[in-house]
Amino acid sequence: xxQIIRMDEKKFxxxxxxxxxxxxxxxxxxxxxxxxxxxxxxxxxxxxxxxALQETFITALGKLDQFDGRASFFTxxxxxxxxTSLMALRKRRSRHRKEEPLMWPGFDEIQSxxxxxxxxxxxxxxxTTEMRQIMDEAIEKLPAKYRMVFVLRDLEELTxxxxxxxxxxxxxNVKIRLMRARLFLRxxxxxxxxxxxxxxxxx
Amino acid sequence: MTHRQIxxxxxxxxxxxxxxxTCKQLEKHLVACPxxxxxxxxxxxxxxxxxxxxxxxxxxxKARKQLVATIALKIKKAGNDHKWTKPSCxxxxx
Numbered sequence: 001x002x003q004i005i006r007m008d009e010k011k012f013x014x015x016x017x018x019x020x021x022x023x024x025x026x027x028x029x030x031x032x033x034x035x036x037x038x039x040x041x042x043x044x045x046x047x048x049x050x051x052a053l054q055e056t057f058i059t060a061l062g063k064l065d066q067f068d069g070r071a072s073f074f075t076x077x078x079x080x081x082x083x084t085s086l087m088a089l090r091k092r093r094s095r096h097r098k099e100e101p102l103m104w105p106g107f108d109e110i111q112s113x114x115x116x117x118x119x120x121x122x123x124x125x126x127x128t129t130e131m132r133q134i135m136d137e138a139i140e141k142l143p144a145k146y147r148m149v150f151v152l153r154d155l156e157e158l159t160x161x162x163x164x165x166x167x168x169x170x171x172x173n174v175k176i177r178l179m180r181a182r183l184f185l186r187x188x189x190x191x192x193x194x195x196x197x198x199x200x201x202x203x
Numbered sequence: 204m205t206h207r208q209i210x211x212x213x214x215x216x217x218x219x220x221x222x223x224x225t226c227k228q229l230e231k232h233l234v235a236c237p238x239x240x241x242x243x244x245x246x247x248x249x250x251x252x253x254x255x256x257x258x259x260x261x262x263x264x265k266a267r268k269q270l271v272a273t274i275a276l277k278i279k280k281a282g283n284d285h286k287w288t289k290p291s292c293x294x295x296x297x
Contacts, residue, residue, distance in 0.1 A: 019278040021271075028271050036262040050266045057274050062281070107210045110242065117241045119248040127256055135256055154250045155257050160220070179214045186249040 009073055017064065028057070031074065035081045041151045042085040043092075044136065052088050056081040082152070082166055089144055102143050104184040118193035131192060138188035142181055149174055150181040204232045209239045213246055 015023035035056055039049035060067075060077045067076050127135075139147060152163040153174070160178075164171045209232055215221045216229055233240045262270075 017278070019275060019282060021275060024275050024278070025271050028267060028274065032262050032267065032270065033259070037257075037259045040260060041257050046263075050262070050270075053262070053266075054270055054273055057270065058277055061274065061278065107207050110210065111206065115238055115241045115245075117244065119241075119244045127252065131252075132256060135253065139253070150253075155254060160218070175214065182214060182246055182249060185253065186246050189249055189252065190245060 010069070013064065013067075013073065016061070031057075031077055034074075035078065038078070038081050038151075038156060039085045039088075041155045042082075042148065043089055044139070048088060048092065049085075052081070052085045055088075056084045059084060079166055082148070086144060086148060089147075093144070100141065100143075102141075102146060102180060102184060104180045105187055114194075116190065116193050118189070131189075134188055134192050135185070138185050142184060146177050146181040146184070149177040150185070153178050154182070204228045206236070206239055209233075209236075210242070213243055216243065217247055217250070 012023060012026070016027050032053060036049060036053050039052040039056070040046065043049050043052060056077065060080050063080070067073065139150070142150065148167060149163060152158045152166060153160065158166065160171050160174050164174045167174070169177075209229060212221060212225070212229060216226065221229065233243060
């Protein structure tokens with residue numbers, strides 16, 4: 001079964017290479033939904049995501065001689081999309097401003113504060129425009145290495161191992177970056193709910 | 204288990220990456236400690252809210268059309284320049 005899929009993949013890629021219009025359309029329709037959302041989650045800007053998507057396909061086709069068929073074509077092109085989006089993110093950031101170091105709350109800081117349970121009432125967790133804005137601002141502040149791990153693990157739902165392989169870092173590294181990213185993002189939401197709610201949990 | 208240990212293990216707990224014994228100890232603490240429970244729940248909720256916010260979007264039809272056209276054009280151009288080579292999986296060389 002596995003071999004049959006691979007054979008089809010070979011035939012299909014050969015047709016793409018010949019410039020077969022239907023094959024090119026199939027290539028785009030097969031892979032662009034996942035790759036577009038990946039780019040959008042990393043770059044958070046539709047036009048930037050579209051550009052990264054186009055660049056991903058062009059790079060992949062230009063590098064087709066390096067595709068050895070050991071991984072699936074999807075895994076291979078997905079990694080190209082990750083790298084393309086990451087490079088676009090870094091380029092965009094260096095144009096605008098330097099990345100600030102990430103400040104996430106430590107245990108003692110959290111312990112000294114009041115904690116509000118903002119998960120109890122589902123009505124309070126509907127995404128308002130203000131919340132979306134706060135969430136966008138918070139993720140925009142995340143330095144690229146934390147943001148990449150958060151996007152791949154929590155939004156793309158890759159495993160720790162897959163994320164580590166995709167980014168070329170250790171699983172221990174993925175875990176620590178994910179923890180910091182989650183705590184940082186949680187902090188932004190906690191602050192929002194603290195300002196918008198008078199129901200406070202007893203310590 | 205202490206509050207500090209819970210704080211350190213919150214992500215492993217959420218991701219189901221704790222061994223059974225540690226997981227049970229943590230759950231036992233959460234039953235007795237509202238603060239830590241709120242903490243774990245709000246970390247989980249943060250992830251969920253971002254998942255809702257970033258739920259899949261469709262590539263606009265215009266962008267798809269343009270993408271297909273650009274790729275086809277690049278292939279045609281590269282074909283003329285003999286730039287793009289066969290993937291090595293085609294020749295059986297690994």
